Amino acid sequence: MKKRLFAFFGILLLLGVLLPFAGSRRALAAGQACPQIIDEADILKPTAEMELGAKIAELESKYQTNIVILTVTDMQRDELKGGQRYYDIQAFTEDYYDFVYCGGQEKDGIILCVNMDYQNREYCIVTTGKEINRFQSKMDYIYEKIYENLTRAEYEGAAETYLKLIETKYRLGFYPPSLGTVAVCLAIGLLVGWLATKGMKGGMNNVHMATSAGSYMIPGSFNVRRQNEMFLYSNITQTARQTEHREGGGGGGIHIGSSGFSHGGGGGHSF
Amino acid sequence: MSELVSFKCPNCGSPLMYSAEKRRFTCEYCGGDFDFETVQNADVNADAEFDWGDYKENVSGESLEGTVSYVCRSCGAEVVTDATTAASLCPYCGNAIVMEENVSGLIKPNGIIPFRVDKKQLKEIVANYCKGHKLLPKNFITDQKIEKIQGLYVPFWLYDCHADGTMGFNGTRVRAWSDARYNYTETSFYYVECEGEVGFSKVPVDGSMRMGDPLMDSLEPFDFSDIQDFAYGYLSGFVADRFDQDADYCLPRATSRIKSSVATTFTSAVRGYYATLTPSRSNIALDHTQVNYVLLPVYFITTSFNGQKYEYAVNGQTGKMVGELPVDSRRSTRYMLGIGAAVFAAALAFATFIL
Structure with missing residues (x-):
């Protein structure tokens, strides 16, 4: 009996340690419990979930925001849209954040949703409240960085990158430019510097051979007596029109979600 | 064989100089100030008294690979010059002379634009021309010395x-x-x-x-609307x-x-x-x-700076100056790097914060 009692309390203690982290629900300021990492697609290892959960808890506490990672295999929830299936990952992610995570309240936060549907793997980031302006201008950059991990099936790595990018933006206010960007800017700087100096040098020598006599043309003396044209031939080229198509649906930018709250994000991207 | 024409002061007989500023002839010795007609009329008389027979004996004509010699009517010095020189100054007495044959021997000019810019203005023109050039060597504007100015038609x-x-x-x-x-x-x-x-x-x-x-x-x-009928008097005082x-x-x-x-x-x-x-x-x-x-x-101007000579030309009618100014290579490099660094910083900031 004692052993069973110890085992029972032991399990309770273990749950007490794990609950604030992975796959758990956390008590927010409003008193509502919300999951931080919802790994329905089961692509994150439990240990990684713990580490990620700890990191999220640290960032949320430090920057007073909500950070969510959601992985799914289909976009259908009983509590959303009357149980109908979503075909737009951005709409699904927004509704999930507004109604499931925040219980219908508008709260500052950022959510990454990875859809592991075998027919259409895609991911999407949605921002709400103060996070819209913080991340919107760099959304492409964030997508690009996460994409590098997702295409290599490094799902923990993608989640770590996501958290690292959030932290960097909060800590520095900007993302340090890549080496390639620095090299391009350096090349532009040197080129402009060289051209400007060349122009300045050119301005120090005004001795040039005259090639035209335009200034000696008698005003009003130019008279066109005859001008005619002869049609030779024509050719027509046709090119297929580009139709706007974004795989996975969902456009980026700032807009109002079905909840009536403003959201930012980059729309759905396949990987 | 060159025929010499110089213009002498009707008052004292000293050489006359043409002033581009006043557009009149002035005498530096007695301060006389004469218009073109007065000088030319006085000069006709002077020419009539000149013994051309003696003069011709002293002129060697075109020889020595395109050179000619002439005898100055003011001081008597024999001077050798280029066969194509039509007007000059005697290097001994400074008397202005015109070698008529080189002007009229083949074709007499249809017209002439007289100097409208005075020599006194050239220093200011040179200074203005040098202004605003950031790659000039340090102190070039202040330390540059005008060595020679020659007004040439x-x-x-x-x-x-x-x-x-x-x-x-x-x-x-x-x-x-x-x-x-x-x-x-x-x-x-x-x-x-x-x-x-x-x-x-x-x-x-x-x-x-x-x-x-x-x-x-x-x-x-x-400005060709300012072309005057050719007269030897305009050449006096210039080459x-x-x-x-x-x-x-x-x-x-x-x-x-x-x-x-x-x-x-x-x-x-x-x-x-x-x-x-x-x-x-x-x-x-x-x-x-x-x-x-x-x-x-x-005008042709020769200046010197740090032992180097620089040559410019100035439109004697409008004052437009042309020539190649020296470039300080260190300044040039500094400007290139400075502008490059500024553009690099701006581009990096743009790529980081805006893009």
């Missing part, structure tokens, strides 16, 4: 021309439209012909081999060259400039109707209706 040919003819072009027009599935672009090709005429007046080409064509071209424009490249020799340069302008004018007349226009054929006849020989005023 440069021989120029002025070509009046009437261009008449036809130019052919290959032109294209582009039309674009779309339907639900495709974008279409239709490019139509045309042969365009334009026939017309245009006139040119007083296209200048210098007739002196010693003068670089780019340098003389750069002195343009001259003048006689042409050594005749009108036929200089004609190709004038033709080249005129043809270039004709092509530009014809092209601009039809360009508006086509997306692209490329000249394909040109049949322009140039009728050179008139060629004038004129002397135009140019």
